[in-house]
Amino acid sequence: GRRRRMKRTAPRSTLRKIIKQHKPALRLAANADLLYESFLIFYFFPLLKVHLNFLLFLHRLAEEARTSAFENKSKIIKPEHTIAAAKVIKHFKY
Amino acid sequence: TQLLRAKPVPKRLGAPRRKKSEPHIASGLIKMIFSHYARMPVTRDTFKIVEKCSQRYFKQLSDDLEAYSSHARRKTVEMADLELLMRRQGLVTDKMPLHVLIERYLPLEYRKLLIPVAMSGNKVFPCE
Numbered sequence: 001g002r003r004r005r006m007k008r009t010a011p012r013s014t015l016r017k018i019i020k021q022h023k024p025a026l027r028l029a030a031n032a033d034l035l036y037e038s039f040l041i042f043y044f045f046p047l048l049k050v051h052l053n054f055l056l057f058l059h060r061l062a063e064e065a066r067t068s069a070f071e072n073k074s075k076i077i078k079p080e081h082t083i084a085a086a087k088v089i090k091h092f093k094y
Numbered sequence: 095t096q097l098l099r100a101k102p103v104p105k106r107l108g109a110p111r112r113k114k115s116e117p118h119i120a121s122g123l124i125k126m127i128f129s130h131y132a133r134m135p136v137t138r139d140t141f142k143i144v145e146k147c148s149q150r151y152f153k154q155l156s157d158d159l160e161a162y163s164s165h166a167r168r169k170t171v172e173m174a175d176l177e178l179l180m181r182r183q184g185l186v187t188d189k190m191p192l193h194v195l196i197e198r199y200l201p202l203e204y205r206k207l208l209i210p211v212a213m214s215g216n217k218v219f220p221c222e
Contacts (some may be wrong), residue, residue, distance in 0.1 A: 006130045008201040017117035019171075022156035026163065027170045048204055049176035050155070054119070055127065055199045056185055057151050061144065062131035069134065076135040082143040086150075 019050070024042035057089075064088045124148055155179075 016028055027048050049086045062077075064085030121141065126145050129136050162175040180186040185195065196208050 004199045006126055009120060010200075010204065011123065014117055014119055018119070018152045019156050019159070021117055022153055025169060026156070026160050029170050030170050033222050045173050045208060046171050046176055048200065048208060049173065049180075052195060052199055053155065053176065053180060053183075053185075054148070054151070056180075056183075056195065058124070058127045058144070058148070059131045059199075061129050061147060063131075065140075066132055066134060077132055077140055078137050079143045080145055082140050082147070086143070086147045 010048055012047045012051070015047050015050050015054070060089050061085050118145070119148060121145055158182075 019026065028050075044088060061082065062085075065077045065082045068081035068088075069075070070085040072081065074081065099213055103119065103169060124145055125141050158179055159171045159175055162178055163169065163171050166175070177192055180192065180195070186192050193209055200208065
C-alpha cells in the first residue's frame, strides 16, 4: 500500500568495519589483483551474504518478538518481548 | 548591513567534531528492517534492544567466521564459509537452498550478481 518501501542496499563498508573491529586479522576475501568477476566473488559477495545473514537474523528476531507479544496479549512489540526473543534465538548460537 | 548580519554562520564550523565511534549499522536501517519484519507496532525503546542484539549478533558472527576460515587454514573469509555458517544456523537446508534465501531477501541487483555468477564461480574455483 502506501507504506514506504524498505531500503534494501547493503551497508557493505559498515559490515566490513564491524567485522574488522571484532577480528582485525580476519579478512573478508579481498584481493584487488583479481579479474573483475573473481574480484566480485571474493570481495563483494561474502559481504552480501553477511548482509543476507543479518537480514535473516533480524527477521527471526522480529518473528520471535511478535510471537512473544502475542503470547502476552500485547498488540505492540515492547522491549521485554524482544529480550525474550533474543533468548530464544540466542543470536543464532548453536 | 542588516542582511549581512542576518547571514547565518555556517554550521559545520561551529559544530563539534563527531567522535569516532565504534562502527555499527545505522539505527535507522535497523529500525526499518525490524519494523518491516515485525508487521506490528514496535515501541521506541524496543529498537535500543534490537540494536544491542545486532551488536551481539555481529560479535558472534565474527567469532564464527574466524573459526570457519581458520579451520580451513585461511585468514580470509570466503563465500563457502558463509554458506556453511547458514547451514549451521539452520537457515540453509536441503529444502531451503541458499539461492532461495537470496531470491527472497535480497534486492534484484544483488540477486542478479549472486545467482548466475555464483554458479559459474563453481567452475572457476573448484575449491568452493
